[in-house]
Amino acid sequence: MNLALWIAAGLLAAVALTGGVTKTFVPREKLAAVRGGGWTADVGAGFVKTLGILEILAAAGLILPAALGIAPVLVPVTATCWILLMVGAAITHGRRREPMHMLLNLIYLTLAAFIAWGRFAVEPFTG
Template identity: 70%
Template sequence: MNLTLWIAAVLLAAIALAAGLTKLFVPQARLAAAKGGGWTADVSVGFLRTLGVLEILAAAGLILPAVTGVAPILVPVTAGCWVLLMIGAMMTHGRRGESALVLLNLAYLALAAFIAWGRFGPESFTA
């Protein structure tokens, strides 16, 4: 179970890091023109960049606390925050009629919920 949770955390961290770096460094117009990126045209550049920073922090929060042993409780807390972020993403894509992206966000949500459950519960770092 511990190995499965590590794999899930690394996978989700890679997804969060890639998404965050994209939102932080790719111009908004280019993001808006990409498939599934139309929502970025409806938000401010500041919001988009802030979201990118939060996703990068999420990537760090899913891995670094456990690896360093410093505040490992942050791993399931970060996963729980990712669940909330994915609910927002699902609502955004749902309003735009992008059902495939809603399902993708649901998969990310499930992965984060699994990490939160596992690290708060049976495979807690503090136990």
């Protein structure tokens, strides 16, 4: 179970880092032109960059606390925060009638729920 949780956290961290770097460093106008990125045209550039920074922090929070042995409880806390972020993302894509992106958000949400459940209840970090 521990290995499965590490793999899930690694996959989700990669998703978060990719999305975070994109939202932080790619201009909003360019993001709006990409399929699934139309929502960025409806919000301010600061909001998009803030989400990007939060996603970069989530990537770090899913891996570094446990890897460094410093406050590893932050891993399931970060996963729980990611669940909330994905609820908002799924609602946004649902309102925009983008079912494939909404489904992807729900998959990420499920992965985060697995990590939160696993690290809070089944295989918590000790230390």
